Amino acid sequence: MAHEDSELLPGETPVRFLDQDGRALDETRYPMPPLSELQAAYRALVVARRINEQCSALVRQGRLAVYPSSHGQEACEVAAALPLAERDWLFPTYRDAVAVIGRGVPPAEAMVLLQGDWHSGYDPREHGVAPQATPLATQLLHAAGFAHAAKLRGEDTVVVAMCGDGATSEGDFHEALNLAAVFGLAVVFLVQNNGFAISVPLSRQTAAASLAHKAIGYGMPGVRVDGNDAAALLAVMHAAVDRARAGGGPTLVEAHTYRIQAHTNADDDTRYRDRAEVQEWVARDPLIRLRSYLRVCDALSAAAEDEITAEAEAVAAELRDALQAEHVPDPEDLFRHVYAERTPRLEEQWAMLADELARDAESEHAESEHAEHEEAR
Amino acid sequence: MIESLTMAKAINAGLHAAMSADDKVLLMGEDIGTLGGVFRVTEGLKNAFGENRVLDTPLAESGIVGTAIGLAMRGYRPVCEIQFDGFIFPGFDQITTQLAKMTARHEGLLQMPVVIRVPYGGHIGAIEHHSESPEAYFAHTPGLRLVSPATAQDGFTMIQQAIASNDPVLFFEPKSRYWQKGEVDREATAAPLHASRVIRTGSDATVIGHGAMIATLLQAAEIAAEEGTSLEVIDLRSLSPIDYGPIVESAQKTGRVVVAHEAPGNASIGSELAATITERAFYSLQAPVLRVTGYDVPYPPAKIEAVFLPDADRVLDAVDRVLAY
Ligand SMILES: Cc1ncc(C[n+]2csc(CCOP(=O)(O)OP(=O)(O)O)c2C)c(N)n1
Ligand SMILES: [Mg+2]
Numbered sequence: 215m216a217h218e219d220s221e222l223l224p225g226e227t228p229v230r231f232l233d234q235d236g237r238a239l240d241e242t243r244y245p246m247p248p249l250s251e252l253q254a255a256y257r258a259l260v261v262a263r264r265i266n267e268q269c270s271a272l273v274r275q276g277r278l279a280v281y282p283s284s285h286g287q288e289a290c291e292v293a294a295a296l297p298l299a300e301r302d303w304l305f306p307t308y309r310d311a312v313a314v315i316g317r318g319v320p321p322a323e324a325m326v327l328l329q330g331d332w333h334s335g336y337d338p339r340e341h342g343v344a345p346q347a348t349p350l351a352t353q354l355l356h357a358a359g360f361a362h363a364a365k366l367r368g369e370d371t372v373v374v375a376m377c378g379d380g381a382t383s384e385g386d387f388h389e390a391l392n393l394a395a396v397f398g399l400a401v402v403f404l405v406q407n408n409g410f411a412i413s414v415p416l417s418r419q420t421a422a423a424s425l426a427h428k429a430i431g432y433g434m435p436g437v438r439v440d441g442n443d444a445a446a447l448l449a450v451m452h453a454a455v456d457r458a459r460a461g462g463g464p465t466l467v468e469a470h471t472y473r474i475q476a477h478t479n480a481d482d483d484t485r486y487r488d489r490a491e492v493q494e495w496v497a498r499d500p501l502i503r504l505r506s507y508l509r510v511c512d513a514l515s516a517a518a519e520d521e522i523t524a525e526a527e528a529v530a531a532e533l534r535d536a537l538q539a540e541h542v543p544d545p546e547d548l549f550r551h552v553y554a555e556r557t558p559r560l561e562e563q564w565a566m567l568a569d570e571l572a573r574d575a576e577s578e579h580a581e582s583e584h585a586e587h588e589e590a591r
Numbered sequence: 592m593i594e595s596l597t598m599a600k601a602i603n604a605g606l607h608a609a610m611s612a613d614d615k616v617l618l619m620g621e622d623i624g625t626l627g628g629v630f631r632v633t634e635g636l637k638n639a640f641g642e643n644r645v646l647d648t649p650l651a652e653s654g655i656v657g658t659a660i661g662l663a664m665r666g667y668r669p670v671c672e673i674q675f676d677g678f679i680f681p682g683f684d685q686i687t688t689q690l691a692k693m694t695a696r697h698e699g700l701l702q703m704p705v706v707i708r709v710p711y712g713g714h715i716g717a718i719e720h721h722s723e724s725p726e727a728y729f730a731h732t733p734g735l736r737l738v739s740p741a742t743a744q745d746g747f748t749m750i751q752q753a754i755a756s757n758d759p760v761l762f763f764e765p766k767s768r769y770w771q772k773g774e775v776d777r778e779a780t781a782a783p784l785h786a787s788r789v790i791r792t793g794s795d796a797t798v799i800g801h802g803a804m805i806a807t808l809l810q811a812a813e814i815a816a817e818e819g820t821s822l823e824v825i826d827l828r829s830l831s832p833i834d835y836g837p838i839v840e841s842a843q844k845t846g847r848v849v850v851a852h853e854a855p856g857n858a859s860i861g862s863e864l865a866a867t868i869t870e871r872a873f874y875s876l877q878a879p880v881l882r883v884t885g886y887d888v889p890y891p892p893a894k895i896e897a898v899f900l901p902d903a904d905r906v907l908d909a910v911d912r913v914l915a916y
Contacts, residue, residue, distance in 0.1 A: 330893030413626035
């Protein structure tokens with residue numbers, strides 16, 4: 215597929231529809247999404263923020279092993295999932311639990327990884343969501359392969375593949391974009407440029423004018439979009455998804471956003487960034503921006519807001535309930551799916567472990583009986 | 592002067608000393624500069640030596656190792672940090688097909704004094720890819736040296752010896768021991784980098800391990816002693832090459848050997864030890880060499896890592912079995 219350079223280069227400025235006070239800007243490159251979709255997006259944003267807050271609290275209570283929060287990036291999370299049809303697929307990272315839930319994965323299942331119960335807790339086939347990837351950029355190649363399968367099968371499935379700015383430095387990122395472009399695959403690569411890879415700023419990841427500028431090198435269009443403007447994100451993602459579905463091939467979308475929290479609860483971001491910078495971005499909150507716009511348009515009543523808040527609270531309660539339960543994984547699961555069929559060696563190892571666990575349980579039992587006995591005396 | 596330092600601080604002090612001694616030593620990795628590394632092992636070094644000697648690189652393990660090779664060709668001694676064991680694999684190609692072979696390929700004309708620091712192992716309750724023990728992949732590759740300190744003192748001295756080595760060294764740091772304090776004597780005369788060491792003498796059986804496993808083996812030896820069994824404990828320190836001198840001597844003395852590590856047992860360091868000990872001490876052995884290892888399964892999720900990781904009880908079970916022969 216030959217392209218004119220001008221079609222592939224990102225615009226001088228990121229696509230943006232709304233200013234921080236929710237006023238519509240003069241953005242002519244894409245059509246403004248319909249109000250009904252923006253209302254749905256706002257609902258999803260409020261739920262997303264609530265999930266982030268709830269999960270951060272659950273980490274503090276020791277209920278989650280770790281939580282990489284997408285606080286401040288919720289518009290990207292919402293715009294990754296909303297434009298997809300049921301038959302489409304999402305390839306998320308560790309930071310994208312909110313997008314995973316946005317695809318219909320029950321919150322409790324989405325938290326299985328971060329809770330330390332198992333490596334993934336949902337059925338990818340049921341929701342069209344690949345497992346959340348931790349090794350950076352590996353999932354982008356899977357996404358390209360998945361889209362290749364759709365092409366071979368004559369299906370019009372679209373795949374959204376997510377990663378961060380840091381991950382764009384990995385070899386797998388380049389290989390995935392190149393393969394997708396060479397084969398004209400229906401993948402939308404959504405890069406959430408939140409300014410940091412843990413402590414390392416974007417300037418250490420690229421010398422390019424923007425990450426979206428990389429696209430032209432592979433022969434696909436690159437788009438820069440304001441990652442805190444849900445309206446702009448939805449417009450751009452819809453266009454890229456439609457293009458891919460129609461056989462137009464992949465697009466690289468770079469969303470400019472910011473990670474408001476530390477990398478995870480284990481990180482100390484005061485070591486590498488100014489509070490003033492964080493505050494600047496808090497002021498660009500994606501929720502406030504869309505809310506202001508909807509209010510100006512008279513498209514968000516107090517009653518609707520109450521309803522949305524109630525929905526968000528219900529999701530938070532679901533998360534709390536799911537994580538209160540003291541679930542302990544079954545040790546035999548370790549041996550169950552290593553291979554399609556368990557090997558004799560694994561049978562042996564499980565038998566040894568089962569025996570050990572039985573002996574442990576016995577001696578625990580004996581100990582507690584002894585303690586009861588002592589107490590009775 | 593003897594100081595009490597955590598292993599993380601001891602390795603940090605060793606890096607500092609090596610960088611002071613030779614201005615060709617430079618550090619490269621993800622988050623190692625301003626942040627000081629996610630485990631703070633490189634804390635303060637960017638301030639002390641400047642950003643040209645402590646490079647926060649783009650996020651690319653193949654890139655880090657590959658450029659370290661180029662730097663080494665021009666006389667530098669790069670020390671690369673891999674953030675977690677499970678993330679070394681994008682660099683696997685550069686390590687095994689390039690770094691390991693460069694010197695042999697050029698008949699010694701190019702030397703590769705590159706150190707790759709790898710925080711490894713479990714016990715930290717992390718999600719997948721953060722708790723692995725990938726030593727065997729690298730031990731299998733000719734041309735690479737592999738070492739692993741178990742104490743703060745060894746952290747301090749061995750990192751300097753690794754940096755001084757003209758061959759590439761993979762330096763496996765037991766991350767669950769980073770916060771354990773130990774005595775460090777900066778003036779102490781160091782054992783050779785690849786020497787294994789008897790760290791507790793005993794007569795009934797020999798238990799062998801490295802890194803975080805050493806604490807478990809010492810604990811097992813304490814319990815055994817209370818029960819009247821005397822265990823000799825050997826800290827491997829080096830996984831490739833392995834120093835078989837003290838190991839074979841001990842096997843000949845006790846006649847019973849158990850080797851333990853967190854990594855799965857299949858085609859592992861433990862397999863190699865068992866085979867070589869059998870070859871060299873066959874007539875002294877009273878029992879087969881037993882391996883106590885992680886199971887041959889992917890590293891478990893945090894909530895059940897405890898059933899995967901060999902503990903003192905599991906080591907003692909194996910000791911009972913070798914004693915029962
Ligand atoms: C291959 C690999 N190397 C290193 C890591 C460790 N690590 C986890 S997240 C992260 C930073 C990623 O930054 P970015 O891609 O910008 O995503 P963000 O966390 O900002 O969402 C690093 C270095 C990893 N997960 N995978
Ligand atoms: Mg980032």
